[in-house]
Amino acid sequence: MAYLQHESTGQAAIRHNAFNHVSETTGASFASFGAKRASFDAHDVIYYEGDPAKRIYELGSGTVMLFKLLPDGRRQVVEVLRPGDIFGLSNGDEYDCTAETLTPSEVHEIDLKQVEASVDLQRKLTRCLTHQMHVLHEHAVLLGRKSAIERVASFLMYLVPNRGGVGCTGPADENNDGCDIHLHMTRQEIADYLGLTIETVSRVVSELKRRGVIRIDRADRIHLNKVCSLCQMTGIH
CATH class of the missing domain: 2.60.120.10 (Jelly Rolls)
Structure with a gap:
């Protein structure tokens, strides 16, 4: 992170x-x-x-x-x-x-x-x-209070600069709302932060990939295909 x-x-x-x-x-x-x-x-x-x-x-x-x-x-x-x-x-x-x-x-x-x-x-x-x-x-x-998928989505959104939360104005360009996140936390460290097991974190990441919300480029790099789509999964909307 x-x-x-x-x-x-x-x-x-x-x-x-x-x-x-x-x-x-x-x-x-x-x-x-x-x-x-x-x-x-x-x-x-x-x-x-x-x-x-x-x-x-x-x-x-x-x-x-x-x-x-x-x-x-x-x-x-x-x-x-x-x-x-x-x-x-x-x-x-x-x-x-x-x-x-x-x-x-x-x-x-x-x-x-x-x-x-x-x-x-x-x-x-x-x-x-x-x-x-x-x-x-x-x-x-x-x-x-948050579900496993809401926790992982919230964690990823925490890493996106100047997006999410109250007052977020959304992307400058609706057709260009992707970004890369370079992680420096291991899956185990992420699990320990979110109060989940490493197996649950891996399962949720795979589910986000299956839904087309993210793309996994490397073990430490995740591409968000659309930030707003991920933000809607954080449980704050």
């Missing part, structure tokens, strides 16, 4: 990486507050569940997933973060989940003591967390 490459199906292909777009609502980056920068390769662990919670993080570039492990080894991916998102906040002295990169990523680190001493940082945190709370509410609805 990390990267997304969006290409129009016309002659002039436009490449867009939705996950390298920092939200304009979050204000100044942690970097402007003197945060330490750290770089990670794909599938590096930034911190583990249970590690001492001494700092918070802002994702500068790339994609990070947060997940929890159950005692029997099952995993639930609780959040997939985009640049500009904040993570590492804890209700106690330890991190309550593990943070792992999905792609090469850069993060900005700030000690909790610095946050406590800065009103501007606290305001930024409030703006960021309000936005992320909305995203988590949507994910809760997905896990609690």
Whole structure:
């Protein structure tokens, strides 16, 4: 889910990486507050569940997933973060989940003591967390009420830049509404995020292909034949 490459199906292909777009609502980056920068390769662990919670993080570039492990080894991916998102906040002295990169990523680190001493940082945190709370509410609805096909459709639509949801104006060209999605999550990671089994995810993907909604070009690349058709399958209409 990390990267997304969006290409129009016309002659002039436009490449867009939705996950390298920092939200304009979050204000100044942690970097402007003197945060330490750290770089990670794909599938590096930034911190583990249970590690001492001494700092918070802002994702500068790339994609990070947060997940929890159950005692029997099952995993639930609780959040997939985009640049500009904040993570590492804890209700106690330890991190309550593990943070792992999905792609090469850069993060900005700030000690909790610095946050406590800065009103501007606290305001930024409030703006960021309000936005992320909305995203988590949507994910809760997905896990609690949506069917398997609605979950997979919602996941794919989450990867399409500037489409779907309230206020979507639809395609600029009704006859040219396709795009390519380049996935950097495995089928198992997608299943863990959607609360499904890997077999169910594979079955739904095959069903979407059978209906002509998507085309599978490679294991990590899916072409949406018509974005609006997929959006109508998300359960929000």
